[in-house]
Amino acid sequence: MVRPGLTTATATAAAALVALAATAALADPLPSWRDTDAKARLVGFVEAVTDPASGDYVTPAARIAVFDNDGTLWAEKPIYFQVLFAIDRLREMAGDDPSVLNSDALRAAAAGDMATVAASGAEGLLEIVAATHSGLSVEEFEAEVRAWLDVARHPQTGMTYAAMVYQPMLELLRYLRDEGFRTWIVSGGGLHFIRAFAEDVYNVPPEQVVGSTGEARYDAEGPAPRIAKDPGVAFVDDGAGKPLAIDARIGRRPIFAAGNSDGDFEMLEWTTAGDGPRFGMIVHHTDAAREFAYDREGHVGRLDRGLDEAEARGWLLVDMAEDWERVWPAGN
Amino acid sequence: MVRPGLTTATATAAAALVALAATAALADPLPSWRDTDAKARLVGFVEAVTDPASGDYVTPAARIAVFDNDGTLWAEKPIYFQVLFAIDRLREMAGDDPSVLNSDALRAAAAGDMATVAASGAEGLLEIVAATHSGLSVEEFEAEVRAWLDVARHPQTGMTYAAMVYQPMLELLRYLRDEGFRTWIVSGGGLHFIRAFAEDVYNVPPEQVVGSTGEARYDAEGPAPRIAKDPGVAFVDDGAGKPLAIDARIGRRPIFAAGNSDGDFEMLEWTTAGDGPRFGMIVHHTDAAREFAYDREGHVGRLDRGLDEAEARGWLLVDMAEDWERVWPAGN
Incomplete structure (x- = not known):
């Protein structure tokens, strides 16, 4: 038997949940994205793969999204x-x-x-x-x-580095997670470097950070065992290394991949070559006023092949200047 | 406003959930474990770390449990x-x-x-x-x-290999997951070999399988890109390799570790050297009648140092013959 008091409390809670769900469904999940084709394609993909009535429906276990970090989730100029x-x-x-x-x-x-x-x-x-x-x-x-x-402060903007993440990408990470995706970082940057802030800044837990790694050693000689970082590179998570690391770490092919440079090419290729609905996107740095403008030239974040092939491969090219209403969480 | 029909349905569902929760709490989560000290220690640990009122409470995010595979979750004789x-x-x-x-x-x-x-x-x-x-x-x-x-059939038992998993360990995996743990396999066996059955047999998804790896190559030459397995060993996930792989893959120190051989020594050492409540356990193969009896001798599953040091380190030595009512899911 359920006591009348419990019934009322449960009914109230249920009503509140229903109201909350209705609000969430109506609110714009990507407020810092302008109403351009880019936003429409992102939302269209997410709605299709999460709708059980859609032919493109994907079970939550297979909703894996991978994101490059430097130049995709936060800035990378003048250098990483x-x-x-x-x-x-x-x-x-x-x-x-x-x-x-x-x-x-x-x-x-x-x-x-x-x-x-x-x-x-x-x-x-x-x-x-x-x-x-x-x-x-x-x-x-x-x-x-x-x-x-x-x-530490960025030499040009004077902002802290953690403040130089892209607000539209934070919204995209959260939107995907709200829709049952698991979001992974797959970066050429160092595994432990990224882990030091990924949970606080991106809400991505340590086990969902994939990165380059240095040599390490288990050291049980001292009073307490430790993992010691040694010189020497063990694995570079860039280019063709990204699909290899995705296989080793995730063991499932993502259905969504976001990058910004040719170091992400193979990750996008691997992701979008799978069966069923797939989404590849490239953040194109077109906004010299609010961020930086660069693509084919330079040593950091070079985007050349990806720029040539994105359209033919069906990858979304995000134009930062056009598609983003806001770049920084705390600024314009 | 909540319609009366919804109120009744919600109340009925709530009552069913309450009844189910009460049944689950009363049911024995480890029915194939005899009522020995081993079971009492396991249950005592899980109850302490999941009780918010306990000084040993651990948040769900930190409830990481790692399990060796060969000789810990399934048999390993006459050879892996x-x-x-x-x-x-x-x-x-x-x-x-x-x-x-x-x-x-x-x-x-x-x-x-x-x-x-x-x-x-x-x-x-x-x-x-x-x-x-x-x-x-x-x-x-x-x-x-x-x-x-x-x-394929095991040469001595005639059973399929997937049938030679230990029923008490399946129950332990499930019990921990029911109590908010995430269960990982950290095995000297091959990553892709274990992934081929871990989800079906252990309910452990591919991203929570850690194992030894061979060389691999991203091959985009053919009609569709593939991850090609090459000869050559890239990483041996055994001994001191286990804490290194735990760091690389999980990025958090587990609070629970189960193994059976000296190849698991460092994993248990690393796990139990952390602050707060920790649990290390070793499956000791003492049951020649129902499974196999072995420890200090032999090429497979050698347990020597662990047998010497378990007690002083506070690790539970599980005596298969004494502590387990049943060994196999389909047998005695």
């Missing part, structure tokens, strides 16, 4: 923010012991010569990362990243 | 079942092309000489795995495993 972290850390280390600056790339980095750092390519960047991302445990490293994010 | 799969596949391949048998371990395997295969150690096993687990896509490989599991 992880490199700026590494440079700050390198300077701090060189203050204690100048002999750490034992290569051209390391000396350029410490001197703030970004052009030389950028021109040193992947090799130079990896050198800087190796020198600054080793010699401490994973927990210590993530604490260093969080401490840096609290105080 | 994956090796038996590899041998069957090797024979099939050698039938088409005898030149694949180009080493002592491969010839012994094809001849069914298990003693020589077991004595060839990790190197011999990896050779057999490399020869049989490459040259096809991940999807093709998993289909091969599933086809084999449908028909």
Whole structure:
């Protein structure tokens, strides 16, 4: 038997839930996206794969969405923010012991010569990362990243780096999750670097962060065991590495992929080559006024092949200047 | 306003849920475990970490449980079942092309000489795995495993391999999940081999399977892109590799770990060295009548250091003969 008091309380709660659901259905899930074709395509896809009556319906378990990070979820100019972290850390280390600056790339980095750092390519960047991302445990490293994010400021905007995430992409992440998707980050950036803020900033838990990894070692010699970060790169999660990492980590082909550079090409290709409804999107940096404008040229975030092939492959090219009403959570 | 009909229906549904919850709370979650100290410790731990009023309460997000597979969730004698799969596949391949048998371990395997295969150690096993687990896509490989599991029979019991899972461990996996844990497999066995059956047999989805991996390659040359399995080992998820893989894949330290051999030692050490309530358990194979009895000797599932140190480290040693009322889902 149900007591009358419980019946009333349950009925009230049910009514509140029904009202809440109706509001949620009517509210715009993507308020920072203008009413352009881009938004219509995104919403159309999500509505189709979540409607059990649709021929495109996809079960929640298969609703996997993958997102690149640098240039897709947050900015990446003048250079990847992880490199700026590494440079700050390198300077701090060189203050204690100048002999750490034992290569051209390391000396350029410490001197703030970004052009030389950028021109040193992947090799130079990896050198800087190796020198600054080793010699401490994973927990210590993530604490260093969080401490840096609290105080460091972008050289051009003066904003904290965590404030330089794209509001429209935060909305898209949340919209997809509200519709039963699981959202994963699949980034060329460092796994532990991204984990240090992904849960707070993107609401993406550590197990759903895929990234590049350095060598690591289980060290049980001390008073308590630790995971020690060593120099040396174990896996670069970029280009063809992305579908490989998706297979290794997720074990299911995503149905949605978002990127911004040719490093995301294979991830979009792999995602959209699967059967059934698929969505590939590229954030095209067209907004020099509010963010940065770049594509085919440069060392960071180069988009060339993707720009040529997006239309033929059916991938959405998001025009930041046209499609986004707002770029930053706290600004215009 | 809530219509009267909805009120009644909601109240009825609520009453049914309350009744169901009461039944679930009273039902024994571990019916195949005898009422020994082992069961009391398991239930006591789960009740403590899930009780918000307990000083040992752990939030659901941190309720991570990791399980070894071979010898912990299913049997592993006379040798790892994956090796038996590899041998069957090797024979099939050698039938088409005898030149694949180009080493002592491969010839012994094809001849069914298990003693020589077991004595060839990790190197011999990896050779057999490399020869049989490459040259096809991940999807093709998993289909091969599933086809084999449908028909192959264990040489001693005559059971299918998927029937040789431990009923008490299936109950433990489910009990933990019912109590808000996420259950992960962290196995020395192959990632794709385990994924081929983990969801059906253990209710563990592909992204929660951690295992050893072979080299792989993204191949976009053909009509559709594929993940190609190549020969060569990329990562061995055993011993100190287990905490490293837990860090890379899960990114949080588990609070519960179950293993059976010294290959699980570091995983249990890493898990139980964390702050707050922790549980380590070792399945000790003591039951020659219903399963197999082994520990310190042999090539497969060797348990030596763990047996010496379990008590001092506070790890539960499960005595299969004493603690389990039933071993197999379909048998005694």
